[in-house]
Amino acid sequence: MPNIAVFIEQRDGAFKKVAWQMISQARKLADANGGEVWGVLLGGDAAAAAALAGKHGAHRLFAAADGLERYDSERYGTALAAFCRAQNPDLVLIGATAMGRDLGPTAAAKLGCACVSDAIGLKFEGGAWEVRRPVFAGKCFVDVVPKTAPAIVAIRPNAFMAADGGGAAAPLASFDAGQAQAAPKAVVREIVSADGGRVELTEADIVVSGGRGIKGPENYALIEDLAAALNAAAGASRAVVDAGWVDYSHQVGQTGKTVGPNLYIACGISGAIQHLAGMSSSKCIVAINKDAAAPIFKVADYGLVGDLFEVLPELTKAVRGIRG
Amino acid sequence: MKIAVCVKQVPDSETRINLAAPAAKLDQTGFTRVLNPYDAYAVEEAVRIKEARGGEITAITVGPVTVKETLKKDCLAVGCDKAIIVDDPLLAGADEAAIAEVLCAVLKREAYDLILFGIKAIDDDSGQIGILVAEKLGLPHVSTITKLELGEGSLTAHREIEGGREIVDCPLPAVLTCQKGLNEPRLPSLPNIMKAGMKPMQIVTCADLGVAPPASLVEIRQYSPPPARGACRLITADDAAAAARELARVLNEEAKVI
Ligand SMILES: Cc1cc2nc3c(=O)[nH]c(=O)nc-3n(C[C@H](O)[C@H](O)[C@H](O)COP(=O)(O)OP(=O)(O)OC[C@H]3O[C@@H](n4cnc5c(N)ncnc54)[C@H](O)[C@@H]3O)c2cc1C
Ligand SMILES: Nc1ncnc2c1ncn2[C@@H]1O[C@H](COP(=O)(O)O)[C@@H](O)[C@H]1O
Numbered sequence: 001m002p003n004i005a006v007f008i009e010q011r012d013g014a015f016k017k018v019a020w021q022m023i024s025q026a027r028k029l030a031d032a033n034g035g036e037v038w039g040v041l042l043g044g045d046a047a048a049a050a051a052l053a054g055k056h057g058a059h060r061l062f063a064a065a066d067g068l069e070r071y072d073s074e075r076y077g078t079a080l081a082a083f084c085r086a087q088n089p090d091l092v093l094i095g096a097t098a099m100g101r102d103l104g105p106t107a108a109a110k111l112g113c114a115c116v117s118d119a120i121g122l123k124f125e126g127g128a129w130e131v132r133r134p135v136f137a138g139k140c141f142v143d144v145v146p147k148t149a150p151a152i153v154a155i156r157p158n159a160f161m162a163a164d165g166g167g168a169a170a171p172l173a174s175f176d177a178g179q180a181q182a183a184p185k186a187v188v189r190e191i192v193s194a195d196g197g198r199v200e201l202t203e204a205d206i207v208v209s210g211g212r213g214i215k216g217p218e219n220y221a222l223i224e225d226l227a228a229a230l231n232a233a234a235g236a237s238r239a240v241v242d243a244g245w246v247d248y249s250h251q252v253g254q255t256g257k258t259v260g261p262n263l264y265i266a267c268g269i270s271g272a273i274q275h276l277a278g279m280s281s282s283k284c285i286v287a288i289n290k291d292a293a294a295p296i297f298k299v300a301d302y303g304l305v306g307d308l309f310e311v312l313p314e315l316t317k318a319v320r321g322i323r324g
Numbered sequence: 325m326k327i328a329v330c331v332k333q334v335p336d337s338e339t340r341i342n343l344a345a346p347a348a349k350l351d352q353t354g355f356t357r358v359l360n361p362y363d364a365y366a367v368e369e370a371v372r373i374k375e376a377r378g379g380e381i382t383a384i385t386v387g388p389v390t391v392k393e394t395l396k397k398d399c400l401a402v403g404c405d406k407a408i409i410v411d412d413p414l415l416a417g418a419d420e421a422a423i424a425e426v427l428c429a430v431l432k433r434e435a436y437d438l439i440l441f442g443i444k445a446i447d448d449d450s451g452q453i454g455i456l457v458a459e460k461l462g463l464p465h466v467s468t469i470t471k472l473e474l475g476e477g478s479l480t481a482h483r484e485i486e487g488g489r490e491i492v493d494c495p496l497p498a499v500l501t502c503q504k505g506l507n508e509p510r511l512p513s514l515p516n517i518m519k520a521g522m523k524p525m526q527i528v529t530c531a532d533l534g535v536a537p538p539a540s541l542v543e544i545r546q547y548s549p550p551p552a553r554g555a556c557r558l559i560t561a562d563d564a565a566a567a568a569r570e571l572a573r574v575l576n577e578e579a580k581v582i
Contacts, residue, residue: 140547186498311564314568
């Protein structure tokens with residue numbers, strides 16, 4: 001019975017929505033292949049997680065809290081490994097977030113099990129899991145088969161859709177997190193937030209990015225205004241980051257963030273291969289560029305050839321009109 | 325300070341992958357190979373620490389000896405003191421777990437205070453090896469660092485997370501994975517490239533390290549091209565304002581994405 005455990009990430013009590021996307025997908029796989037879907041929560045509000053996990057299709061929720069309120073790789077890694085040893089899931093799904101990318105390999109090394117990063121597809125065939133992931137910055141995909149049970153697979157946010165199945169709260173069990181309470185060697189002393197309330201790039205449904213075409217840091221406001229109207233995250237090309245117009249945390253591309261939103265709007269971005277690497281898996285791509293020959297139009301679904309200084313204020317206005 | 329920097333040679337970020345149909349193997353012949361861009365931050369940070377405190381830097385890589393030029397130019401010529409290459413045909417196709425095992429075998433031969441990695445290699449895009457090595461060696465690790473301050477026997481690192489950063493205190497020895505923003509890597513000078521040729525470069529096999537080639541935990545089934553995208557639909561109108569309104573309408577009513 002291939003039971004699937006899904007790690008439910010929480011920071012300061014707030015859950016990452018990739019958890020519900022993974023639970024929804026895991027439930028589809030479980031319905032087709034047998035087995036259960038288990039949520040795994042470390043720290044946070046177990047009752048709230050049980051309700052949301054159940055709604056998206058989880059059969060149970062396992063929770064541990066002692067010493068696990070705030071993430072650190074040692075305690076979380078130990079706790080997740082202890083859970084796996086006790087419950088023997090066949091597969092453990094983790095969001096490919098800052099936390100998940102750290103936790104996955106940490107727990108995998110403790111368990112001596114396979115770990116697959118940044119997956120966008122998952123199949124169960126002939127008794128084995130087949131995981132699809134982009135490599136070479138999305139220039140090609142690879143399908144891999146983990147040879148251990150459990151196998152830990154990190155899933156890229158927005159790769160799957162969350163489905164509200166309307167289920168009741170998942171029955172809750174607490175578990176012994178092993179040595180999770182012992183003091184870690186590396187201690188998170190403080191968490192500093194950059195600017196509050198900003199929509200996170202890698203999780204956003206919509207991303208609006210600006211490139212060198214915005215001409216100067218003062219014009220990044222055009223990007224931020226459109227992003228605000230769409231409740232989107234604001235991104236940038238490396239040209240804009242290297243010029244010092246915005247912080248590196250906004251960079252999209254091979255050496256920046258990888259995003260896969262429903263809608264990606266590239267403004268004044270030429271579409272260099274390294275930029276495409278970070279956004280070409282977006283579901284719908286819009287390019288606004290004054291050069292009709294810019295390579296970005298080769299990957300765009302919709303293109304507008306024009307001056308962004310004229311187009312963006314009008315587009316922001318029109319969006320506000322539509323979204324009220 | 326004894327510092328180890330683990331580096332990988334990867335295809336240049338401009339590389340185009342021409343894959344018309346699914347294939348069991350990816351033909352990588354003819355790719356231009358460079359130092360993994362994230363590893364350059366690790367090398368630079370090691371050199372800055374050495375400049376401030378003295379010490380010795382060893383660059384370590386697992387891969388074919390064709391990596392030599394890259395090691396010379398981008399590691400030894402900018403300040404690393406020696407290089408170790410594990411070149412073993414038995415490691416062809418090794419996954420992250422296997423490469424991590426081999427790196428551990430090299431790292432165990434000396435006592436390093438600090439072991440630096442890039443956050444990820446831009447070919448496999450996996451971002452695991454630094455953390456796997458730390459765990460296998462039983463060392464604390466801080467991943468995705470954008471700032472580093474060394475104390476006496478300890479360090480403080482800033483770790484990038486969504487919408488902010490964690491400030492982490494960690495004792496030495498430790499493993500760090502380096503993210504863009506940590507520093508600006510320097511370029512090698514011509515005289516230093518010449519001099520780098522004199523620095524020791526050791527080439528070893530798994531047998532030399534006294535380990536059996538580790539098994540991979542993940543099997544590669546096939547590579548495939550990403551799905552092709554449809555043609556671009558151009559939005560045209562009499563003026564920019566009208567085009568903007570039409571774009572908003574299409575995105576709302578037809579694409580249903582806003
Ligand atoms: C190792 C490596 C890693 C890299 N990683 C990344 C990465 O992660 N992300 C990334 O983005 N890049 C990356 N790059 C850089 C990449 O190669 C390009 O240089 C960069 O993406 C260009 O940014 P841009 O499109 O904003 O600028 P440009 O290429 O200069 O394009 C500007 C565009 O704006 C348009 N424009 C100008 N004025 C207007 C206007 N008024 N209205 C509308 N359009 C206008 C122009 O027609 C042009 O197409 C990397 C490069 C290397 C070598
Ligand atoms: N073959 C290798 N030899 C030495 N170091 C490596 C090798 N592969 C990866 N690394 C290091 O591990 C980091 C993460 O790689 P990866 O987990 O493959 O994405 C890289 O940035 C390098 O620092």
